Amino acid sequence: MLTIGLIAVIRLTGSDNGFVGNDDVVFLNETAHRATGDIPSEDTSQKREYVILDSNGNTLFDNRIDRSEVLTVETAIQRRYPYTYIKKNNQIIGSVILTDGEKRFDRLRTNIILIYVGCSLVLITAVLAFGAYIRKIVIIPFDKMKNFASYVAAGDLDKPLEMDKDNMFGAFSESFDIMREELKASKARELSLQKKERELVASLSHDLKTPVTGIKLTSELMAAVFSQNEGREFTVTPDMTAKMNNIYKRAEEINVLVSDLFSSTLEDLGEFKVNCTDENSAVIAEVVSKYDDRGLARLSDIPEVMIHIDKIRLSQVIGNILSNSYKYAGTPIDVRSHIEDEFLVVSIADSGQGVSDDELELITNKFYRGKNHGNKDGSGLGLYIARMLMDKMGGELTVSSPNGLCVTLLIPLS
Incomplete structure (x- = not known):
């Protein structure tokens, strides 16, 4: 809008549009009145430049500095010079043309533009100052509250909401921070x-x-x-x-x-302890034999290596897997093993119904039971405990279902 206004001022006050001020009208009328008598002689002290023509267009008086151009009424009309006719007894006997009006108007036009630019700068400065003020008292406090809300949503209740002295939303911000403190206290009580x-x-x-x-x-x-x-x-x-x-x-x-x-x-309490020692891989056969009270496990040869395990916890892992297979499959269980990189890989597979692909990532979660568990008793903790124990011993437990359910243990070597 400022740019459009500036262009309009320059356009409307262009030199080709002409301008006649009150002092120009007075000067022209006085000069025309005097010219009905004697034509004034050239006066170098005269501040105004003008030309007096007779009725035939001949120059009677010309005090312009640059007189190279022959001036006529038609030329004055084209250039929008202020002029008036000299009349005597209701007869036009000549004309007076004011030629310095354009210079005076240029100065006025320049002054208007300067005033407009100055006002624009003042307006822009005021807008920027007001914007900075709004940013300080509105936008920045709201940004802080937005970040604060994201921290609270993420469960981080230790960061207080910073409040400025001149914050117009002080009471509002204080209420938010009180809410944070109450949530923190409530969370502490819950934990x-x-x-x-x-x-x-x-x-x-x-x-x-x-x-x-x-x-x-x-x-x-x-x-x-x-x-x-x-x-x-x-x-x-x-x-x-x-x-x-x-x-x-x-x-x-x-x-x-x-x-x-x-x-x-x-x-959950963070007090579960695992004490790993070096054991012979033959301990796996002992554990399988101990927990295979139905005689369903078919154990293949186990490579003789030293493994780094907690024997009691590994017994719990294998016991949970065999118990799971007894409960949900009831088929023979193949136990095979081989060495791969830094692990002794032991796979325990039955020939039961297995689980669907979308459940493979879930059956080792806490309290999760597969869709095909039927009405069989269970807590959904067996495979979760087994996976957790293998992680704590530096190994890994994975499940697959090619034909039944296969649980693979990666037991770290010594």
């Missing part, structure tokens, strides 16, 4: 309660292991007593044997569940 809950679960899990172990030992002892005294003091029926085995089986299931829950809770 404290969660820790107490995990500690309670860990304590209960640990306490439950003692009676479960007692039940297992009692059932084993009763089975041994029945076996030694059968036919002498009493008769052991198949139903009694089945029930005794069922007691042991259920006690073992409870023991596995409690162990997994205890391990998961310790991991």
Whole structure:
């Protein structure tokens, strides 16, 4: 708009448009009145430049500095010079043409442009100052609140909302910061309660292991007593044997569940410890034999190497995998191994239904159970605990489902 206004001023005040001021009109009228008498003689002190012509266009008076151009009324009209006719007895006897009006107008035009430019600069400066003021009291505080909101959304409640002394949104910003402090306190209380809950679960899990172990030992002892005294003091029926085995089986299931829950809770509390030592790879065959109580595992030759593991934790890993296979597949289990780079690779595969491709990345998550679990009991912790233990031992656990479910363990070499 300023540019358009400037162009309009320059255009409207152009030298070809002419301009007649009040002083020019007065001067022309006075000169024409005097010219009805005697033609004035040339006066070098005269400040105005003008030409007096007779009715035939002949020059009667000319005080211009540059007189090289012959001036006529037609020329004056073309150039928009101020002029007037000299009349006597209602007869036109000549004309007076003012030739210095253009110079005076150029000065006026220049002054108008300078004033316009000056006003524009003042306006631009005012707009910039106002913009800086708005930026300081509105935009910057809102940017701070926007960044503050992003921190809160990301869960970072330690960064306070900075407030300037002259911030017009001071009360608003203060309320936001109070909200942050309340959220931080609430989060701290929630974390404290969660820790107490995990500690309670860990304590209960640990306490439950003692009676479960007692039940297992009692059932084993009763089975041994029945076996030694059968036919002498009493008769052991198949139903009694089945029930005794069922007691042991259920006690073992409870023991596995409690162990997994205890391990998961310790991991959440950050107190789960793994103590790795160098062991012979033959320990894998021992662990598989220990947990293969159904005799479904088919173990191939294991390369003789030294592996860096926590034997108790590796037993828990393999035990969880075999228990999972018993529960959901119930088919023979092939255990194969080979050396690859810095790892002893052990694959444990069954021939069950397996899992779909979209579930492969999920079945090792905490509390996740596959879609084909049916109504079978389970907590969704077995493979999660196994993966977590392998990570802590510096190895890795992966799953695939080419034909059934295959769990691959990467056990680090010594």
